Amino acid sequence: MPDPQDRQPFDLTRRQVLEAGTIVSLTGTMLPAAALAQPAGPRPSPENGMTVPLSFHLSFRVNGRPTALDVDARTSLLDLLRERLGLVGAKKGCDHGQCGACTVHLDGRRVASCLTMAAKANGRDVTTIEGIAGANGLHPMQQAFIDHDALQCGYCTPGQIMAAIACVKEGHASTPEQIKEYMSGNICRCGAYVGIVAAIEQAAPRIERS
Numbered sequence: 001m002p003d004p005q006d007r008q009p010f011d012l013t014r015r016q017v018l019e020a021g022t023i024v025s026l027t028g029t030m031l032p033a034a035a036l037a038q039p040a041g042p043r044p045s046p047e048n049g050m051t052v053p054l055s056f057h058l059s060f061r062v063n064g065r066p067t068a069l070d071v072d073a074r075t076s077l078l079d080l081l082r083e084r085l086g087l088v089g090a091k092k093g094c095d096h097g098q099c100g101a102c103t104v105h106l107d108g109r110r111v112a113s114c115l116t117m118a119a120k121a122n123g124r125d126v127t128t129i130e131g132i133a134g135a136n137g138l139h140p141m142q143q144a145f146i147d148h149d150a151l152q153c154g155y156c157t158p159g160q161i162m163a164a165i166a167c168v169k170e171g172h173a174s175t176p177e178q179i180k181e182y183m184s185g186n187i188c189r190c191g192a193y194v195g196i197v198a199a200i201e202q203a204a205p206r207i208e209r210s
């Protein structure tokens with residue numbers, strides 16, 4: 001069993017983040033305003049004696065651009081992207097990991113950014129819909145979605161496209177049935193599924209497998 005002292009400061013468990021959030025709630029009602037104005041500092045975890053930072057310095061790459069900023073430890077990757085970095089392509093549909101509208105890539109793998117703590121991105125690469133077009137134009141998957149009218153309102157589309165690219169790279173786009181299965185985590189309330197499957201079939205041969 002790993003020594004808790006060996007853990008990195010950003011290697012937070014969900015429980016520790018919740019504990020940190022509880023501490024903030026309690027101090028918010030008990031401390032005077034002057035104390036609340038102080039920068040948030042580490043608080044001991046009652047369970048294991050570790051320190052749980054309430055804010056931390058995050059350093060990562062977003063769409064290839066090095067980015068560093070101080071972040072509240074409770075921040076989700078989705079909120080970080082949308083509210084701190086102005087990258088509003090990833091959408092907040094359910095905020096519970098059930099719709100896929102918030103899908104982005106973390107080190108090339110698709111994740112639901114609403115369920116991913118911003119701290120998990122430290123030192124890693126995040127790619128959003130804003131970062132996939134190349135110097136020569138749209139990403140093949142973007143173009144395929146246009147070609148097949150694979151959207152109506154467009155709210156789910158950034159997440160669909162990010163999931164679709166990952167689906168192809170994972171090798172899960174060999175047949176329409178396989179595409180449907182591995183895209184099942186991305187909900188389209190407009191029902192554009194026929195176009196989405198057709199778009200993925202068109203783009204798949206033009207996307208390199210990882």
Ligand code: FES
Binds near residue numbers: 091112113115
């Ligand atoms: S907003 Fe993240 S899965 Fe729905």
Ligand code: FES
Binds near residue numbers: 150152154188189192
């Ligand atoms: S295009 Fe409207 S939710 Fe998918």
